[in-house]
Amino acid sequence: xxxxxxxxxxxxxxxxxxxxxxxxxxxxxxxxxxxxxxxxxxxxxxxxxxxxxxxxxxxxxxxxxxxxxxxxxxxxxxxxxxxxxxxxxxx
Numbered sequence: 001x002x003x004x005x006x007x008x009x010x011x012x013x014x015x016x017x018x019x020x021x022x023x024x025x026x027x028x029x030x031x032x033x034x035x036x037x038x039x040x041x042x043x044x045x046x047x048x049x050x051x052x053x054x055x056x057x058x059x060x061x062x063x064x065x066x067x068x069x070x071x072x073x074x075x076x077x078x079x080x081x082x083x084x085x086x087x088x089x090x091x
Contacts, residue, residue: 001026006034 002019003026009016016025020037027035038046068076078086 005006005029008036 001024004016006027006029009025009027016027016037019025021039024042025037026033027037040075
């Protein structure tokens with residue numbers, strides 16, 4: 001990954017934009033990363049991934065609610081430690 005100081009990024013902004021089309025560019029200030037410049041395509045892909053992650057989390061929450069409703073009263077009282085102990089007994 002290419003790295004520019006904030007001053008160099010300002011002085012060579014066109015070059016930084018061109019290079020960001022091929023790979024992300026890190027911008028540092030006082031030796032610490034403060035920003036990344038990415039292409040529009042990379043940003044769109046990242047946003048699509050974030051959207052799919054949110055949809056997957058919503059689906060899982062819906063599934064978990066439905067599965068919880070189908071549990072027997074005994075199963076609803078099990079703790080994580082109880083489940084882990086049962087799994088280890090079966091191994």
